[in-house]
Amino acid sequence: MMRVLSTYTGNADDAICYIKEAFFHSSDVKVRPVPFNGKPSCIVFLASAANRELIQLNVIKPLLVSPAGKVEDVAAVTGILKTEDLDEAVRYMAEGHCVFLTAGEKKMTLLNVYKPLPDSARAPNNEQVVRGSHQSFSENLMKNIQMLRERVRHPSLTVKVRKIGRTSQSNIAVVYAGKIANPAIVKEVERRLDCIQADSLHFPGNLEEYLEDYPFSPFPQILNTERPDRAAANLMDGRVAIVMEGSPTVLVLPVPFFSFFQSSEDYNQRTLLGSFFRLLRFLSFLIALGLPALYIALVSFNYEAIPVDLIFSIKNSLEFVPFQPLLEAIIMQVTLELLREASIRLPSPIAQTIGVVGGLVIGTAVVEAHLVSNTMIIVVAITAISSFVIPSNEMSSTIRILGFPIMLMSAMFGFFGIVISMMLILIHLVKLTPLGSPYLYPLAPFSARFFKDTLLRAPVWMMNSRPDDTRPVYSWRESRSRGWKKNE
Incomplete structure (x- = not known):
């Protein structure tokens, strides 16, 4: 329990205990003893916020060379403050200052040792936006934690660094907001990490x-993100982030189904635009999942549902094709997956050539050879474009895989097969509860109050509460955030 008194009394040990408790015993709170003026002294700092090299060269080294005098005269840094308020010291530590404590002194010295990250950080490869931050995580663990610290400059941001893998001893960090995240979820994540008995772990996918919770479910249960702003936003919603040494991808859990359709750009645009593009993504989800199956059902079983004028056009395109619509669709979908895989593995200039030339040549050739109909080419092209619209690569891959069994069901039972397939998928989604959180929340269980950031994106000032699926300790986000507006 944190002490009520927050005034430094000259007892360095008590002050260190207070600071550690204020940071929820975060692993990156470091203490370095430095004798000065013949008294026991020490420096306390956050390894993920302060610059260690600056501390070593401009603070510790000068103090050791001149072990007497005033700290502010010896330390070669700018922005030096004196305070006796421990809460103020904690706030400054979160912003990159270090605290110099001397036994018997009534005031602490705050030294600015913050060094911002260089602007040369690479842009995200998989989560690009037109408007918003273009910074992504790196492969350095402490640098990634610093990116999170820069976006959540609050002492409650807790970092727990640990090793995983009996032989590899890989460094990972569990990051969460101590005043928001549910302790039960944090403990469960830490328990699962402690129980892993793997010989080595090098990839976040492993x-x-x-x-x-559900290793054989096709749907992703953990969000992968390269964006520090997105990870920080999820931390403020009460979720837990896992940062791994050597990986530019951060894992966020638990997350609901709708999180995989959200993009950072939604929150950098006005409400109407953000809502429109989000609806477009859900429409793309339905198209990518069911359009080939719908075409197969219409052509094979339910042709009476096709308008008369369109029937003749489809009939002409199918007249000389020797294959059934199901086989047509499978051939084109597999070909598309081959082109996609080839474009990923090859160097960028060649990959672009393969994608454009390969698609044009193969598409033209199969139509002229009457192996596939023109209509099927259009259907597969629209399906592929729709799958590219979904921001999450994991969810996009899931939709492409699920398209094959739905096509098979539609070839066997027509519209009825599509309906059965969709019902089975919906039942499966409702049953998923990763880390005890309902996957389809707030649709099932339904909660109109938290539906403001799902299919549509309400104005940010209307989202007063944090999502309830993570059961946050402090659920209220803001009240009357537009203070200038009365009766709102």
Whole structure:
């Protein structure tokens, strides 16, 4: 329990205990003893916010060379403050200052040792936006934690660094907001990490498999993100982030189904635009999942549902094709997956050539050879474009895989097969409860109050509460955030 008194009394040990408790015993709170003026002294700092090299060269080294005098005269840094308020010291530590404590002194010295990250950080490869931050995580663990600290400059941001893998001893960090995240979820995540008995873990994908509740579900249960702003926003919603050494991808859990359709750009645009593009993504989800199956059902079983004028056009395109619509669709979908895989594996200039030339040549050739109909080419092209609209690569891959069994069901039972397939998928989604959180929340269980950031994106000042699926300790986000507006 944190002490009520927050005034430094000259007892360095008590002050260190207070600071550690204020930071929820975060692993990156470091203490370095430095004797000065013949008294026991020490420096306390956050390894993920302060610059260690600056502390060593401009603070510790000068103090050791001149072990007497005033700290502010010896330390070679700018922005030096004196305070006796421990809460103020904690706030400054979160912003990159270090605290110099001397036994018997009534005031602490705050030294600015913050060094911002260089602007040369690479842009995200998989989560690009037109408007918003273009910074992404790196492969350095402490640098990634610093990016999170820069976006959540509050002492409650807790970092727990640990090793995983009996032989590899890989460094990972569990990051969460101590005043918001549910302790039960944090403990469960830490328990699962402690129970992993793997010989080595080098990839976040491996770690994801060890942590997820439903390993054979096609749907992703853990969000992968390269964006510090998105990870920080999820931390403020009460979720837990796992940062792994050597990986530019951060795992966020638990997350609902709708999180995989959200993009950082939604919150950098006005409400109407953000809502429109989000609806477009859900429409793309339905198209990518069911359009080929719908075409197969219409052509094979339910042709009476096709308008008369369109029937003749489809009939002409199918007249000389020797294959059934199901086989047509499978051939084109597999070909598309081959082109996609080839474009990923090859160097960028060649990949672009393969994608454009390969698609045009193959598409033209199969139509002229009457192996596939023109209509099927259009259907597969629209399906592929729709799958690209979904922001999450994991969800996009899931939709492409699920398209094959739905096509098979539609070829066997027509519209009825599509309906059965969709019902089975919906039942499966409702049953998923990763880390005890309902996957389809707030649709099932339904909660109109938290539906403001799902299919549509309400104005940010209307989202007063944090999502309830993580059961946050402090659920209220803001009240009357537009203070200038009366009766709102």
